[in-house]
Amino acid sequence: MSSNNIRLLMLAIAAILNAPHTQAAETSQTTPTLPEVKVRATADKEPSYKADTSSTGLKFEAPIRDIPQSITVVKEELVKSQNAFNLRDALKNVSGLTIAAGEGGRTGDSITLRGFAANSDTYLNGAKENGQYFRDTFFMDRVEVLKGASSVLFGRGSTGGVINTIAKKPVMGKAFATADFTYGNYDFKRTTLDAGSKLSDNIAVRLNALYQDADSFRDYNYTNRWGVAPTIKMDIKGHRCHPAFVASGGG
Structure with missing residues (x-):
């Protein structure tokens, strides 16, 4: 084999060895790099059924x-x-x-x-x-x-x-109010209200109310129910008192 052929063979081997590096370098230069993205979220607190x-x-x-x-x-x-x-x-x-x-x-x-x-x-x-x-x-x-x-x-x-x-007792915190409504078979209707507020540093109130009305699959059979439960909480010199009054009715 002549020296020219040996030189050509050496060049071919070098080209083969350098080809992947060159392609990788070209790919890295042409691929865009996106900026870092940070995602923050508050995990939903699942209800706890266990009492301590x-x-x-x-x-x-x-x-x-x-x-x-x-x-x-x-x-x-x-x-x-x-x-x-x-x-x-x-x-x-x-x-x-x-x-x-x-x-x-x-x-x-x-x-x-x-x-x-x-x-x-x-x-x-x-x-x-x-x-x-x-x-x-x-x-x-x-x-x-x-x-x-x-x-x-x-x-x-x-x-x-x-x-x-x-x-349910009043809480010494921010005012809140929640309401629920349920509708079901036989014209079942039920709505409830739970609201509370802090009146002063040592007095808080809470009100729970209910109204329910429903028919039945039986003739001449129905329910009509209502209820109210106001509660007041007084913290006097470190001694807490929870006067409550609950009234309900129905038929």
């Missing part, structure tokens, strides 16, 4: 892990997610509790807890509340069910336990 505290077991707010009794708490978030419009539907989340059909001529909520009638073991904010009517959830913050004997805390009652409804 209860005011039923010890008569004051305490961690459930420190209460030596079995307590089930049904929070407002769970009630709303299930569209539980009455106490009976909300209590379906509690094990060991059954709903009766008003045996013995009793009207309103008829609940059996651990095999014992809980008609005399229904409370509202820790006060006995045995009215014979259907309880709505429009003003409920949560429902706490204590299972087992509880006469030391609540006096005379049955052995099944206690059903204690905790009403």
